[in-house]
Amino acid sequence: MSAPTKHQAGQPQGRRAAHEAFSFLDPSLKLDQDAQFAETVKDFAAGIGLCLEMINTSTLAREMNEAADDGEEDVPLLDKPDTECLLRFANASANMLARHAESRVEWMNKYRAGRKPSGKGAN
Numbered sequence: 001m002s003a004p005t006k007h008q009a010g011q012p013q014g015r016r017a018a019h020e021a022f023s024f025l026d027p028s029l030k031l032d033q034d035a036q037f038a039e040t041v042k043d044f045a046a047g048i049g050l051c052l053e054m055i056n057t058s059t060l061a062r063e064m065n066e067a068a069d070d071g072e073e074d075v076p077l078l079d080k081p082d083t084e085c086l087l088r089f090a091n092a093s094a095n096m097l098a099r100h101a102e103s104r105v106e107w108m109n110k111y112r113a114g115r116k117p118s119g120k121g122a123n
Contacts (some may be wrong), residue, residue: 037104044097051090058083 024042029035054077061076068074078086 033104037100040100041097044093048090048093048097051086051093054078055083055087055090 023039025035025039058076058078061074065073
């Protein structure tokens with residue numbers, strides 16, 4: 001068992017764990033809802049892409065095995081049931097992301113519509 005981590009300068013006193021969740025966002029953007037949404041989209045899209053890549057690789061291996069000589073078949077990354085589960089997971093993730101985006105758009109239309117953009121880079 002490792003020794004407990006001592007309090008370091010700049011670390012909140014109430015913190016109870018050494019682990020801190022990773023984020024691509026600059027600390028100044030941690031409370032920015034638009035930045036948080038962009039980070040969520042990035043994470044979901046990367047995960048969905050990985051799922052689809054694994055599904056495609058497995059499906060392609062099975063298709064190639066149909067034409068392969070005996071003993072020359074490749075073992076697919078995923079079996080058929082796992083491929084189907086991962087496909088459903090990717091679909092559910094995409095649907096959840098779409099619902100999250102839809103609620104975000106509704107919120108922006110309700111609370112931010114008609115306001116002039118502010119800040120650097122706003123036109």
